[in-house]
Amino acid sequence: MTTNHNAAVIYARLSQRRDDGAADHSPAIERQVALCRQLATDHGLEVTATHVDDGVSAWAATARPGFETLLSDVTVGRARVVLAYAPDRLARNLGDYARLFDAAKRARVVFKFVVGGDVDPRDANQDFMSGVSALVSAHESALKSTRVRAANDQRAAQGRVHRGKRTFGYAANGVDLEPREAEALREVARRILAGDSLRSCARWLNEVGVLTAGGKAWAANTLKYSLLRPTLAGYIVHRGEVIEGVVGEQAAIFTEAEHAQLKAALATRARPDSRPNHRRGRAPSTLGTGLYRCICGETMTASRDKQGVDAYRCRATLLPKREGKHTTRRREPVDDLVGMVIAARLDSGDVQRLLAAQANDAGEGQRLAARRDEVRAELDDLADAVVSRALTVKQAATISTGLQAELGRLDAALAAADNTGVLELVGGVVDGQAWWNEASLEARRTLVSALVTVTLLPSKRGPGFKPESVGIEWKI
Template identity: 30%
Template sequence: MTRKPTPRAVLYVRLSSSDDASTSIARQEADLRLRAEREGWDVVRVLADDGVSGGKARANADEALRMLRDGEADVLAVWKFDRWSRQGLGALAALIEVLDERPSALFIADRDGLASSQPAWRIIASVLAEVARMERENTRTRVLSSLAALRTSGRYAGGQRPYGYVSAPNPDGPGRVLVIEPTEAEVIREAARRVLDGETVYAVAHDLNAREIPSKSGKRWSRTVLLGVLTSDAILGRVTHRGEVVRGEDGLPAEIFEPILDGDSWHRLRALLVPAKGEEVRPQRRRAARLLSGVIRCAACGSPLYVRSDGKGIVSYVCSRKGDGGVCPGVSVNAERVEEYVERVFLEAVGDAEVFTLTETESASAADLADVERAVAETTAALGEDDADVASLMARLASLKERRAALRSAASSPEVALVGTGSTFRETWEAGDVEARRALLSANVAVLTVSKGRRGVHGLDASRVTLVAQPAHPRGIAPDAEGGSRIVA
């Protein structure tokens, strides 16, 4: 008589987080090995997913199922069905498909007393699968509720700390809170001031890297990282839960921790750096390669001059209107020569003057109004959710609209003022890169044009260049007949 071959078993064990509790990996494996010994199975492999949620894809569970499908194992044994999966009927369907392909194969859920050889096993397994899925959802809800309670009460719920803050013991009770980290907070305040004063986020990030000031990760700053910090709700002492800002009873964002920036500065940053809802996010404009790109124009037709290389290392600013079929004599000027000339004339005229920046100061009601507008939009959107508490949301919306009306009537126009930087134009110029210098020229030069050159003149004919300062300055700048600089009233 032919001896029946010994069934080969693969044991699969799983735990969401490894510990010494009764459902530990070691306990599951020991119980399954005892079952294998009683049944006379030959354990060919033990596969474990340790620290992996049953609601997520599990590489070793997939491998165990493959072994059963490919005939490398005859039995797939798990401690309980919820150790196999908490993904519901979808995971069960994949298991049934394999067992249908191999009718001789066996699935065992030891502690549930479930075996695929039982007549009604699919019905029982379906119930166990849905119970496991529901328990996963309930656990997730409890965890999220706990995190929300911590955050709303002002306690730190863990996770990645926002830049500018560190975790500290809660002085008013159990748990921990976030407190301002002075060095990082000063980086945020400096960056915010500079961006509001007209510098680009890229230029500020570049300067932080040059000064070897690390980002939160300890790496170099990028424009994206700095932009995220400056526009985050965190620097106003706010926290988010499931992607939404935690709000008070009135629907307005709750200030959980001490803010790093004042609300007015933060709203001005957001207005500068974040597109309005529904507005297309425009791609970043490529940085111009030369000092006068976007600043210098053709005196004949008023069109911008563009940078063009002849392929032999000579770069010029040229008017492309003639080439495009427009009426223009075709202005062209050597880029290096005109840049050197403009720099010299500009600094001779205003180099010793102090640089001033234009600053707008909004009233407190204007900053509050922005918060209320945002709360109105988000409350309105929440009304469309399937599980929305309509009565509560409508009451909140009515209150917010009433407050918005009051703030609109009280809002005043922003105050505009020129604020001295304490640095001269020459100092600012020497400290800046090409982009910063271009920004300085663009903000302070009303006219910079070049006319068509004369035949037989070598070098830069300074009479071709007209340079006039912005009206805010009492004097304009233009070349004299000899090619030097002179002041124009």
Template identity: 25%
Template sequence: MYLRQSLDRSGEALAVSRQRADCLKLCDVKGWTDIREFPDNDRSASSGVRPAYQRMLAAIRAGEVDAVVVWDLDRLHRRPIELEEFIGLADEKRLKLATVTGECDLSTDNGRLFARIKGAVARSEVERKGARQKSAAKQHADMGRAWWSVRPFGYDAEPDPVTGGWWTSRRDPITKAIVHNPIREHPTEGPLLRNAYRAVLAGTNLETIAKAWNAAGVTGPKGGTWRGANLGPLLLRARNAGLREYRGEEVADGQWPAIVSREVYEGVRAILTDPARRTRSSFGRKHLLSGIAVCGECGHGLGSGTVKTGAVNYRCKQCFKVSRNAAQLDAMVVEAVVARLSRDDAADLVADRERPDIDGLIEQRKALREQQKALGVAHGDGKLSLVAFSAADQRLMEQIDALSAQIDDAPRAEIFDGVIGSDDVDAAFAALDLGRRRAIVNALMTVTVKPTGRGKSFDRTSVDIEFR
């Protein structure tokens, strides 16, 4: 006896229970008494795996089953390919098939024709349902409505009055109208998420944030521990900025509160999606100036290494003409940073002189990208020569890069938060984690180290510090 219910919101398997009662009655009429159940509750026949169905097929192949009872053929199959497999197996094993809704003898050509027609109809219903669901999903997206099957980290809502579980929308059992559940910021996860965005903007790496969350006992809606690998995708979710996406494209403002501003989200997205991030960011760096200070001979970023005395040196691994004691160079740079951030005009570094219109800049960038697509189509259709296409595309790319730079630079103030305006800038800077300190140095200045003769003591004049 095979029993299946596609969707069980309550978890009570009521449809399976009704099928069982009807199938048992049919078995009683036929005099079949040695009955074995194969129930698949909350399992679709058109997608996903059906463990009980697979166990039933294995039992049929093993000769343990002589007949199959099912409420209706569409409970058994909704894909023609599965039906054909079952028909072949039934023919091979002389299997009997009985349905509550009517007889279907697979040993006759009429019976197989009937089964195939039912299967084709069932498949057509699945495809129409899929088309309706896609259309509804797009409409929900365009309206900015949440459509999350699992509670996302950072957000909360009233539990389902029936199941007590998470829901964003459902059909009222009495009025049959669609009811939408108001989404709100989670009281503890929301602030954590907001602080994570600020930390990334300030130069803290993802692993450091993840370790802090784990140490504090923070888990996701499904439990588990945090790593950079799952924290990064969370921060790249546009919903955290109150934006609704559909298939990877932003389509509307969401009907839920934004945890971070759009400019903060865009700033973090720029950092996490930067192709050069792994080679020139603070992620994995152990020293203040690794990859930040550059060689005055060849312009290559300085790496670090240990010399025979056990001291750490910054050295150029490209031309090998520059090597400088790391502790002395760090001290010189920190001295310059503290002096600059202690000045009366330090606030000008992050002053909101002409705050950019982030939404406007993003819309301009989207429009330029649409123009790029149109150029590509025109070139593909032969309406635009390669020379003309390349020139126009280059102009658009330059404009897009300029807009992206403005968007990415908007959250700059986060880097200096807690340092500028401090009563003790030296102590405030020293208290920051390495990622924040590196971010401040990189935002504030360029450090160029020029070659000197061998064996000379640390020469401050060989280091050029230029403020940006």
């Protein structure tokens, strides 16, 4: 306990910063501290410490490190006086008020305010009035919260966007487009509809230097939720729901039809473990790597021989001890043959018809996949609901537990469902060869994985490529 009867500590708090956050403390905090220092000078007090909570509300369920340090100083008697701008800067709820004033009463610490005079917790009348003041402050905070919520309801009904963190694709005002980001989203949408995966699109964005609104690298899930935001199609979302019949003031990146098409494509996309390239690491750069098979049953990998010829080689041949017979084939003629066979079947239209029939039979799987997508979106929206105070942290945690359990059940139910998403790739194809020529490598690999089993067979000796050495078995 301090023996310096003139020792004083300053506490300053600001609920929300309105500057750019570049300085250590906001101008409003600096003004509070300066006025408290002047108060100390006027009363001949020696300021021994200054504690600050900058941009932290006393009403929200948020840790206030400055307040907790102040409480510790008061409890152990490091100061005889606490200086603050006003009583509501110390506490705006009775719980914090009680903790601080009980500690001050035991340690014989008094409070001096720039606005509000002096308070001695040992004085029964002053203690009562301070309690009333804290209660009034708590009531004012509750009223403010109600007013803010009502204002947000009104903004949403008028189609005005919620002001908060910057959304990728939009400027800081939430209304105007950020041209480079908006065009990047459109390009990603085109790639998704052409059959590319979310992971490859996230990798592309990172490679070209178009990072998230927070300046971080993209991940597949982050990109998915960004693409599915209804606000990108001009909708207004309030408290996690789209307001029907209200057109947002923000510029739309996608049309309503494009948004629906993109949502459907992502909902029916294959689960990660059913796609040809689901493993971590470098993505395959050839059509048949990991898909084509050797006569021994092992998959093929791409390699280049001593003459510089690109070929497919059985993975087993890379092992020190290889037993049995294995095959090796030049890569280009094999890939050309596989492409021609698949394109010819696409031209006939029967692949599309069979896929459509399977999709109809798998209606329950599609329903499960759509619900899984909704659950993931709901989990993502929980954070926004907490930030906007539509939900408390405890309420959000309870909801999250239920959603996570449902997500586990949906994933288990989908594990046995055939949900390849291939129909989304080729449902409208009328010129198979043209589609194959223009499709991305990942889209081609998806089609090969879903439609055929390619086995490289032994070949008779002799010059030239022999098509009969490539076995193509249809899966549908």
